[in-house]
Amino acid sequence: MRDFLKKVLDFFDAEEERTLPGNAGKSDAQLRTEYEQKGKLFEKYIIGRFDTVNYFGVVDWTRDICEDGICPESNCNPDILMRYRRTGDKFALECKYRSRYYYSEKYHTQTIRWARPDQIENYLRYQKEQNVPVYVVIGVGNDILHGETPKELYCVPLNDIKNYPEVFASYLQKYRRPNPEKNFFWDVRNKRLC
Numbered sequence: 108m109r110d111f112l113k114k115v116l117d118f119f120d121a122e123e124e125r126t127l128p129g130n131a132g133k134s135d136a137q138l139r140t141e142y143e144q145k146g147k148l149f150e151k152y153i154i155g156r157f158d159t160v161n162y163f164g165v166v167d168w169t170r171d172i173c174e175d176g177i178c179p180e181s182n183c184n185p186d187i188l189m190r191y192r193r194t195g196d197k198f199a200l201e202c203k204y205r206s207r208y209y210y211s212e213k214y215h216t217q218t219i220r221w222a223r224p225d226q227i228e229n230y231l232r233y234q235k236e237q238n239v240p241v242y243v244v245i246g247v248g249n250d251i252l253h254g255e256t257p258k259e260l261y262c263v264p265l266n267d268i269k270n271y272p273e274v275f276a277s278y279l280q281k282y283r284r285p286n287p288e289k290n291f292f293w294d295v296r297n298k299r300l301c
Contacts, residue, residue, distance in 0.1 A: 145252055164190045166197060169186050186201055187200040201242070201243045256287055256288055260284045261284065
């Protein structure tokens, strides 16, 4: 059961979170609660970047609920399954918000630790079994807990970072959205999220 719980809980490093301004005296439980709140707020922010009135439908939104050690297997799936209404094309989103980049002692550069290897395996399995592309949407910077939009927003096809649980900030730049507040759209011809 402990292994299953570890697999369904998001990547969380209390020591890393404690280095953020204002977090020094907080308990691990407080840090985890805030971390989870940031994640949910970021998911809501991302859904708000889709025109769900005219173009997109939310097919599924993973709830990430665990009670008394009981967790639905769907917690291992990407956060959101969307459908482009005009064609029926579906795609999944795994949303990751990070307050900032972290300096990696291993690589000597700024990085984002976006997932554990077992989580990436779950997303790849989902992509294959459901036959839908999975995109990792990463928001970095500002304070989402206080209503600020992410300073930077990246939309990365899962296949492009499937081998990198820790991704370099420099590598992410080619996936950067120039305006984090601009809506997403579906490129029908190329079958990709833009």
